[in-house]
Amino acid sequence: MQHGPAVRRRKLGAELRALRTSAGLTSGEAAGLVGWHQSKVSRIETGTSGAKPADVRLLLDAYGVADDQLRELLLVLAGSHDGAGRNHWWHAYRGELPPTYRDFISLESQASAMRTLETTVVPGLLQTPEYARAVTAAAVEGLSEERLDALVEVRLARQDVLHADPPLVLSAVLDEAVLRREVGGPGVMSRQLEKLTAAADLPHVRLQVLPFAAGAHIGVTGSFVIFSFARTSDLDVVVLDHLTSSLHLERKEDLEAYTEAFNSLASHALSPEESLEFIAGMTGGT
Incomplete structure (x- = not known):
């Protein structure tokens, strides 16, 4: 049982890990594509640390994720105020x-x-x-x-x-x-x-x-x-x-x-x- 922000970090991390795996990339290879250290990818995927919307966009681009609805949801989980689709009124x-x-x-x-x-x-x-x-x-x-x-x-x-x-x-x-x-x-x-x-x-x-x-x-x-x-x-x-x-x-x-x-x-x-x-x-x- 967790409060919203913590559960969101874990869910975001789990989804990003699944997308990386589907793209056939190791965490080290993903880190190399976006110019990070492998430990940063691991911390995000385990929910140990949060991910900024800009970080999520970089990873989604690296994984070839084009689904606007999925991108929007993950950006919201990362705290985006201006995701790709809906107006966050x-x-x-x-x-x-x-x-x-x-x-x-x-x-x-x-x-x-x-x-x-x-x-x-x-x-x-x-x-x-x-x-x-x-x-x-x-x-x-x-x-x-x-x-x-x-x-x-x-x-x-x-x-x-x-x-x-x-x-x-x-x-x-x-x-x-x-x-x-x-x-x-x-x-x-x-x-x-x-x-x-x-x-x-x-x-x-x-x-x-x-x-x-x-x-x-x-x-x-x-x-x-x-x-x-x-x-x-x-x-x-x-x-x-x-x-x-x-x-x-x-x-x-x-x-x-x-x-x-x-x-x-x-x-x-x-x-x-x-x-x-x-x-x-x-x-x-x-």
């Missing part, structure tokens, strides 16, 4: 966001799929502006109106990944408590439930409700997110979010355990169709 809010939140957003923006269990609030990608404001104000007391506005703007801007090309594939299991908790009052909650229904109509969004009737389940210990990457499964990561920080789990055993847990929760939850009927019943819809 969240850096405009750098002074407002803690590093762990910026890490989360960058992973979210580059992932091809996201599986999430939520036990307390609606996932950020599916929140209405009013709901996002109420949640943010409650979670971080004493915020000025200006900072609150900025954090809500970030929350809403994150939702663009659901409308990108290609969009993020989102699978969400929501505990019934998420739907019952009146965040912001009845009016705000009613509109939030309507947005969930609308989001579930998107072909790349799968929404399931885990009713109270399901009893105790593996998710009672807390919410989690699993990010997956289409061409680089070794970069998949589980994120456990806490009040003041996030923890990242990237060991194969952790990924397998949380994947199994998510699949188990999904199997005990209502089907997507039944979930929409459940929400409709709460809103008085048909």
Whole structure:
């Protein structure tokens, strides 16, 4: 279990090592191509030391990596603010966001799929502006109106990944408590439930409700997110979010355990169709 920056170094190093091997190069030969000592390549590949975006570009060029999506992801892992493809909009809010939140957003923006269990609030990608404001104000007391506005703007801007090309594939299991908790009052909650229904109509969004009737389940210990990457499964990561920080789990055993847990929760939850009927019943819809 590690914090974001450390897990990113290890994942970046592992991917660069795999690319070097695929290129048929030893670490010494790779170092010679970019004008480094072999020990620098080794330190980067083991995650002992970080790699600057410029260093990653040199290695990717030496290995003949032309895949723009892969290059972009690796540059993000190296801390690039201006990768080859997407606009890293969240850096405009750098002074407002803690590093762990910026890490989360960058992973979210580059992932091809996201599986999430939520036990307390609606996932950020599916929140209405009013709901996002109420949640943010409650979670971080004493915020000025200006900072609150900025954090809500970030929350809403994150939702663009659901409308990108290609969009993020989102699978969400929501505990019934998420739907019952009146965040912001009845009016705000009613509109939030309507947005969930609308989001579930998107072909790349799968929404399931885990009713109270399901009893105790593996998710009672807390919410989690699993990010997956289409061409680089070794970069998949589980994120456990806490009040003041996030923890990242990237060991194969952790990924397998949380994947199994998510699949188990999904199997005990209502089907997507039944979930929409459940929400409709709460809103008085048909």
